[in-house]
Amino acid sequence: MSNWLALISKLLAAAPVAVVGVEAIAGEKDGATKKQMALDAVGLSSAVADLVTPEHKPMIDAATAAVSNAIDGIVAVANTAGDFNKAAAAAQVAQGAIADGAKVATAA
Secondary structure (H helix, E strand, O other), X not given: OOHXXXXXXXXXXXXXXXXXXXXXXXXXXXXHHHHHHHHHHOOOOHHHHHHHOHHHXXXXXXXXXXXXXXXXXXXXXXXXXXXXXXXXXXHHHHHXXXXXXXXXXXXX
């Protein structure tokens, strides 16, 4: 396993903790702000990473995308479960994703 795979495993494991922590301290903020706060909490501030290690930018971008997607998934599950009091919004998003998936499946 490469060092990058080991690192992404650790970052993905930290994502749920970051999401819950950010929701606890900044629950009133908009979703984009909270997502950036969660990314920052797991150490994926792209601007800082780009300055410190520009030669690793492609890997940092890929890791950021993976953790960003994980954060979206964690938030969707928490919203659906009512943990963040946004279950209705999450259900609508899930229904849209299901409908979009059906469109993709039929087109294939």
